[in-house]
Amino acid sequence: MDVISNSKDANKKKRVNRSAKLKQSKLDVRREQWLSQVKNKGSKEENKGGVGAKVPVSDMHEGNEGGRGVAIAKLVISAVGEENENEGLLMSDWDSPSNSPTSNMSCSLASNMSNRSVINFAGSSCRSSTSSSGGCGCFYSDMTEEDDGDDGCLDDWEAIADALAAEDVKNECENKTDENENENGVEMSFESETERVKEGVVEDREKVNCRAWRPDDAYRPQGLPNLLKQNSFPMNSDRHYGGGTVWGFKNVGMSLAPLTCPICCEDLDLTDSSFLPCPCGYRLCLFCYKRIFEDNGRCPGCRKQYEQPDQGNANAALKLARSYSMIPRR
Amino acid sequence: MVDFSRVQKELQECNKDINVSGISVNPKSDNLSNLIGTITGPVGTPYEGGTFKIDIDLPGGYPFEPPKMKFATKVWHPNISSQSGAICLDILKDQWSPALTIKTALLSIQALLSAPAPDDPQDAVVAQQYLKDYQTFANTARYWTESFAKTSSAGVEEKVGKLAEMGFPEALVRTTLEAVGGDENLALEKLLSG
Numbered sequence: 001m002d003v004i005s006n007s008k009d010a011n012k013k014k015r016v017n018r019s020a021k022l023k024q025s026k027l028d029v030r031r032e033q034w035l036s037q038v039k040n041k042g043s044k045e046e047n048k049g050g051v052g053a054k055v056p057v058s059d060m061h062e063g064n065e066g067g068r069g070v071a072i073a074k075l076v077i078s079a080v081g082e083e084n085e086n087e088g089l090l091m092s093d094w095d096s097p098s099n100s101p102t103s104n105m106s107c108s109l110a111s112n113m114s115n116r117s118v119i120n121f122a123g124s125s126c127r128s129s130t131s132s133s134g135g136c137g138c139f140y141s142d143m144t145e146e147d148d149g150d151d152g153c154l155d156d157w158e159a160i161a162d163a164l165a166a167e168d169v170k171n172e173c174e175n176k177t178d179e180n181e182n183e184n185g186v187e188m189s190f191e192s193e194t195e196r197v198k199e200g201v202v203e204d205r206e207k208v209n210c211r212a213w214r215p216d217d218a219y220r221p222q223g224l225p226n227l228l229k230q231n232s233f234p235m236n237s238d239r240h241y242g243g244g245t246v247w248g249f250k251n252v253g254m255s256l257a258p259l260t261c262p263i264c265c266e267d268l269d270l271t272d273s274s275f276l277p278c279p280c281g282y283r284l285c286l287f288c289y290k291r292i293f294e295d296n297g298r299c300p301g302c303r304k305q306y307e308q309p310d311q312g313n314a315n316a317a318l319k320l321a322r323s324y325s326m327i328p329r330r
Numbered sequence: 331m332v333d334f335s336r337v338q339k340e341l342q343e344c345n346k347d348i349n350v351s352g353i354s355v356n357p358k359s360d361n362l363s364n365l366i367g368t369i370t371g372p373v374g375t376p377y378e379g380g381t382f383k384i385d386i387d388l389p390g391g392y393p394f395e396p397p398k399m400k401f402a403t404k405v406w407h408p409n410i411s412s413q414s415g416a417i418c419l420d421i422l423k424d425q426w427s428p429a430l431t432i433k434t435a436l437l438s439i440q441a442l443l444s445a446p447a448p449d450d451p452q453d454a455v456v457a458q459q460y461l462k463d464y465q466t467f468a469n470t471a472r473y474w475t476e477s478f479a480k481t482s483s484a485g486v487e488e489k490v491g492k493l494a495e496m497g498f499p500e501a502l503v504r505t506t507l508e509a510v511g512g513d514e515n516l517a518l519e520k521l522l523s524g
Contacts, residue, residue, distance in 0.1 A: 263393060263428045265336045282429070291394055292428065300429035 261285035344433040363388040372444035376471035380479025396426030404478040406471040408448040408457035418452035469511045476512025489514045
């Protein structure tokens with residue numbers, strides 16, 4: 001009974017920010033949608049930990065209207081029981097960054113409390129969110145001490161919502177990619193990247209209040225993906241074709257492509273240099289390719305017949321090249 | 331219309347390492363579709379020491395169509411017409427690829443000089459001689475090289491004149507010179523011995 005009343009108190013506190021909370025719960029639902037998608041794939045890995053705390057957490061997510069923050073509050077309170085004022089601060093903190101990864105919150109818990117069950121929980125949820133950052137525990141405990149005002153919460157929420165909205169778009173891109181190719185590893189790494197970006201957003205509000213990690217930031221973790229690269233990555237998914245593939249293709253293509261077309265000696269633009277019409281790897285510009293294809297259709301490099309563009313890999317390469325060519329013009 | 335930017339670039343590239351490759355290409359006229367290429371005779375062949383000129387005519391579709399090449403210098407070779415200088419080489423016909431260049435084509439012709447293919451001849455007479463009497467073929471080829479492909483050494487007429495002055499009949503001097511491949515001293519020995 002204590003547990004329930006405590007959690008109700010906590011809920012009352014949170015209803016001060018009612019409008020923010022409604023929006024937030026929407027965001028939570030969206031976040032859970034893709035998180036559950038990820039979990040389906042990553043569940044094997046998570047269960048290796050043997051703690052088994054992940055399953056109840058996700059159950060509570062579904063049952064609870066508040067989402068993650070409340071769910072964790074209940075769990076922690078049931079484990080620890082009565083707590084000091086510090087915990088109240090923690091609760092208000094959870095309310096605001098409930099969009100931030102579970103691992104961070106539970107890390108802060110772990111640093112504040114020495115209860116063993118809580119530590120276990122922290123460990124398991126760290127695993128479940130596949131976050132790999134080590135120093136987040138101290139960082140979030142610092143933030144907890146500072147951050148206790150409602151206004152702060154609201155600012156917080158706006159900053160995080162912006163970041164999350166941007167990331168939802170990215171996630172859509174990612175889902176598209178998954179449809180094209182079901183590569184677990186790619187997805188997992190992508191997710192951990194977005195997690196880290198989120199951490200960056202949260203911490204940045206504390207320091208600069210407008211942007212994520214700056215490239216020259218001393219606190220910027222080594223593993224953080226290059227922001228410049230991310231900015232050049234298209235954010236709307238309409239013209240986007242297989243995001244991850246294009247990214248990888250770009251890296252490979254740029255390093256191997258010649259600067260000029262060996263046939264006509266004109267400079268290769270980005271479309272041309274990512275165009276690979278023949279498995280032998282011979283590159284040429286699209287004009288020369290068209291000319292040859294309409295003539296005898298044999299690759300100049302290996303004299304093999306080009307594949308028909310309707311079914312063949314030439315067309316796929318063309319599509320890739322076209323979608324890729326959109327990127328640098330943004 | 332010939333892709334002149336590519337031709338220009340090819341000429342520059344080719345004349346960069348002219349001392350190493352022994353292959354040069356120069357425009358015959360100022361429109362860049364008529365060129366003159368020169369190759370040196372491969373060492374260890376009857377063509378050694380010769381410098382062979384090749385007429386290059388670039389068709390409008392170059393580089394998607396092969397360049398038209400023929401020997402301007404007379405050559406005694408199974409795959410090269412002794413009359414017209416026409417060259418029988420697959421990469422100048424159906425095996426042409428736009429990835430090839432004038433220089434690589436000339437290199438292929440140079441390789442053809444050191445590795446004749448008498449089973450697929452351009453000049454049937456030469457091919458017959460190559461298959462039946464290689465030594466005569468080699469001598470004739472050497473003589474032709476000596477006679478037509480060497481600009482620095484004394485001309486054949488000069489040698490004939492010298493030997494004729496020694497008292498040998500001119501017709502005999504010519505055939506003997508041809509038989510030994512144009513070498514003046516060998517011809518003299520042969521004339522003296524027989």
